[in-house]
Amino acid sequence: MAMSTASRVRRQLPTSPWLFAAPGLLIIGAFILYPFVSTLVNAFTDRRTLIPGRFVGLANFRELLQDDMFWVGLRNSTLYVVGVVPALVVLPLLLALLVQKNIPGITFFRSAFYTPVVASIVVVGLIWVWLLDERGLVNSLLETIGVGRVGFLSDQWLLLLSAMAVTVWKGLGYYMIIYLAALANVPRELHEAAAVDGAGAIRRFLTVTVPAVRSTMVLVGALSSVAAFKVFSEVYLMAGPSGGPAGEDTTLVMLVQRTGTGLTGRVGYASAISVVVFVVTVALMLLVLRADRRDES
Amino acid sequence: MSVMEKVRPTASRPRTDAREPRVTDENGRRVRVGELVLRYLLLLAVLALTVGPFVWQLSTSLKGPTEDIFSSPPKFLPGDPTLHNYERVADTIPVWDYALNSLKVAAANVATNCVGSALAGYALARLRYRGRRAATLAFVLAMLVPVEGIIIAQFTTMRELGLNNTLIGVVLPGCVSALNVLLMRNAFLNLPYEIEEAAYVDGANVWQRFLRIAVPSVKGTLAVVAIFAFMGAWDDFLWPLIVLSDPSKFTLTIGLNYLHGTFANDERLVAAGTIIAVAPLIALFACLQRYFFRGVGEGAVKG
Incomplete structure (x- = not known):
């Protein structure tokens, strides 16, 4: 009986399991894995959109080192990580603590805080372009209280800072939900013991909450740093396609998009920039995970 | 520690039931009024920060062509709401x-x-x-x-x-x-x-x-x-x-x-x-x- 079942299984299965997996494998093969490999290959060619490329060795990478725009992009994408990640690791945790207690109406607040996550980045970008406009709401308020108007969207550095603020604003709710799940697992006894020992709210936060959600903080740090380095839409929308004054707000992915698309797109060169994006992304992940391990020991 | 925990909620519950209904947290413990006020104030501040921009956008979209959208101090509500902009x-x-x-x-x-x-x-x-x-x-x-x-x-x-x-x-x-x-x-x-x-x-x-x-x-x-x-x-x-x-x-x-x-x-x-x-x-x-x-x-x- 058992034998016959087993042999039936063996006879029947070779075709159908692959039928199940085929659509998914086909799509990720053709549109994720193949493009990934071809990006790696193209990086060593001078391929253009309409012209098949020749192998050029490291020429693209040598050109990168001479390209001022590449260094601008690398600088801005790196600054983005430095500016955004600490805020996205800490602020959503505080927000999660604020909405953790089940007081009346709290589910409304939780949902409301999540709204920016649901909105398209284009909507979010345009909302903030209008809010931070020379004559927009923020400047109206600043003028009303006597500070005067600030050129959030005309100064190179203020533009980058504003874009970072928008990224943080949009990400708050998302990471808040992640932290809420982690906080639910913090044993209440720890807080009580600390309270009995006379620890105040801040002491308890630092000695009980933070250690308990530390692995979640690492996760959030890894997720947000990878996302921050690949920033495109916020800066594209707020600074414009050319990347702000003299292109000084261009990020790496904006540079990829600008050099690689269109009929004259330099596919090879854009692929070389993409390879840099891969390498830094992987390095960031490893860095965060390593910092995590060192903390633990 | 574990004894305290088991005793406290049961001991305080009858008292809370007897008086007016109190706000309690997920552990059935009472939340102090001062803390509650502070929490709601913070919640409202964050609410203004996260949802406010959407409301401002909605308000702007409902303001007619003659209404000043750049005024300082800003006007939060449209004086004469219109769907004209959506047609445009x-x-x-x-x-x-x-x-x-x-x-x-x-x-x-x-x-x-x-x-x-x-x-x-x-x-x-x-x-x-x-x-x-x-x-x-x-x-x-x-x-x-x-x-x-x-x-x-x-x-x-x-x-x-x-x-x-x-x-x-x-x-x-x-x-x-x-x-x-x-x-x-x-x-x-x-x-x-x-x-x-x-x-x-x-x-x-x-x-x-x-x-x-x-x-x-x-x-x-x-x-x-x-x-x-x-x-x-x-x-x-x-x-x-x-x-x-x-x-x-x-x-x-x-x-x-x-x-x-x-x-x-x-x-x-x-x-x-x-x-x-x-x-x-x-x-x-x-x-x-x-x-x-x-x-x-x-x-x-x-x-």
Whole structure:
């Protein structure tokens, strides 16, 4: 009986399991894995959109080192990580603590805080372009209280800072939900013991909450740093396609998009920039995970 | 310590019941009034910061052509609310066509992701065959590839297939996402094996087991996949920006970017456009919050 079942299984299965997996494998093969490999290959060619490329060795990478725009992009994408990640690791945790207690109406607040996550980045970008406009709401308020108007969207550095603020604003709710799940697992006894020992709210936060959600903080740090380095839409929308004054707000992915698309797109060169994006992304992940391990020991 | 814990809630409960109803936290403990006031003040401040910008955008979109939208101090409510700007958006760009394009792309993305990832997830979780580990590895690797880094190669692939500048080209690269496949795989793995085994003994073939037993048991995860597929497609910007060049094929996000670039000075118009783009998703979120939150948890654990 058992034998016959087993042999039936063996006879029947070779075709159908692959039928199940085929659509998914086909799509990720053709549109994720193949493009990934071809990006790696193209990086060593001078391929253009309409012209098949020749192998050029490291020429693209040598050109990168001479390209001022590449260094601008690398600088801005790196600054983005430095500016955004600490805020996205800490602020959503505080927000999660604020909405953790089940007081009346709290589910409304939780949902409301999540709204920016649901909105398209284009909507979010345009909302903030209008809010931070020379004559927009923020400047109206600043003028009303006597500070005067600030050129959030005309100064190179203020533009980058504003874009970072928008990224943080949009990400708050998302990471808040992640932290809420982690906080639910913090044993209440720890807080009580600390309270009995006379620890105040801040002491308890630092000695009980933070250690308990530390692995979640690492996760959030890894997720947000990878996302921050690949920033495109916020800066594209707020600074414009050319990347702000003299292109000084261009990020790496904006540079990829600008050099690689269109009929004259330099596919090879854009692929070389993409390879840099891969390498830094992987390095960031490893860095965060390593910092995590060192903390633990 | 453990004694205190067990005693305190039971001891205080009768007292709270006797007096007026008190606000208690999830542990049944009373929250002090001062703390409560502080909490609500903070909550309202954050609310103004997170939802305020949307309300301001809505207010701007309802202000008529004669109303000053730049006034200082600002006027938060429109003096004479009008839908005029929404008509003007439709006169300026084919906004309803764009909305329809977005809807097509999003609906297709939902259908393909649900079907494709349920099938592949089941193949990875339940079926035995040579090469299953390799298939799983392929999906894991695909999940780790940063999409922003391969858009140019995706674009050239699309050109080779003759699908650039089509809505199909917009949908294809994400139409079965590796993350969703792995989510479905986990959902199937968490099902007790015995039920399917019983069906197998009863002579049910693999399709019957899949459709009648496995899929109905993972409806929750499937709903999460559907919602995130819809939201992802509706909100996406970078990929449609690269693959679409013909303004008649634009999706809403690309159309909005176009509207902003061309008519940047007309804030009322852009505001109306953004409200059109964001309203459906806020409505969807309001109805299906549970799945949105659940998706964050499952996606983060994997990602």
